[in-house]
Amino acid sequence: SQTIHQWPATLVQPVGSPLSLECTVEGTSNPNLYWYRQAAGRGLQLLFYSVGIGQISSEVPQNLSASRPQDRQFILSSKKLLLSDSGFYLCAWSVLGLDTGELFFGEGSRLTVL
Amino acid sequence: QQPVQSPQAVILREGEDAVINCSSSKALYSVHWYRQKHGEAPVFLMILLKGGEQKGHDKISASFNEKKQQSSLYLTASQLSYSGTYFCGTLRGGTSYGKLTFGQGTILTVHP
Numbered sequence: 001s002q003t004i005h006q007w008p009a010t011l012v013q014p015v016g017s018p019l020s021l022e023c024t025v026e027g028t029s030n031p032n033l034y035w036y037r038q039a040a041g042r043g044l045q046l047l048f049y050s051v052g053i054g055q056i057s058s059e060v061p062q063n064l065s066a067s068r069p070q071d072r073q074f075i076l077s078s079k080k081l082l083l084s085d086s087g088f089y090l091c092a093w094s095v096l097g098l099d100t101g102e103l104f105f106g107e108g109s110r111l112t113v114l
Numbered sequence: 115q116q117p118v119q120s121p122q123a124v125i126l127r128e129g130e131d132a133v134i135n136c137s138s139s140k141a142l143y144s145v146h147w148y149r150q151k152h153g154e155a156p157v158f159l160m161i162l163l164k165g166g167e168q169k170g171h172d173k174i175s176a177s178f179n180e181k182k183q184q185s186s187l188y189l190t191a192s193q194l195s196y197s198g199t200y201f202c203g204t205l206r207g208g209t210s211y212g213k214l215t216f217g218q219g220t221i222l223t224v225h226p
Binding site: 103 | 203
């Protein structure tokens with residue numbers, strides 16, 4: 001069966017520090033991968049989307065970046081965190097497009113920037 | 115373009131019914147519904163693809179109107195386990211193929 005893992009689960013970082021969140025998917029090949037952010041009490045905002053290795057689409061201009069070095073690995077990074085980067089980050093995957101299938105979410109990474 | 119959900123919050127007692135709406139100003143290719151428990155990841159409930167479609171399992175069902183601009187989620191005889199935030203996600207197709215845009219969420223609280 002397919003599983004998705006994110007880490008770390010929680011982290012507290014000072015403003016200006018770097019960030020690296022990692023996500024891996026098991027049990028499937030060539031998934032579409034996504035990074036979403038959820039600010040406290042808010043909805044889900046799509047940050048990045050990838051259909052294959054090295055292929056990244058950015059949905060919102062910001063100081064974050066994403067990379068997909070391997071088929072089932074998706075990494076969210078920042079060189080210098082801002083206070084506004086605090087939130088709940090969710091990695092997700094889907095089989096091909098979402099026109100007929102569901103989005104599977106990881107457990108999430110809660111980031112607090114102080 | 116973000117879909118609009120209403121109401122923003124609902125408070126129920128066990129056994130009561132609720133309806134959550136999701137609207138867009140333009141026709142949608144499909145609508146997804148998800149539920150998120152506090153501090154957890156969202157979980158898929160169902161997807162509607164066709165205008166006029168209705169789906170459901172157990173006591174949770176949803177509809178997609180003929181013009182494909184509005185979807186409603188129906189929770190019947192609510193249980194404590196229904197509490198959480200409900201999100202609709204819309205997929206417009208074309209250049210936005212493969213990307214869901216979520217509404218702001220509806221917080222549902224069920225009390226004993």
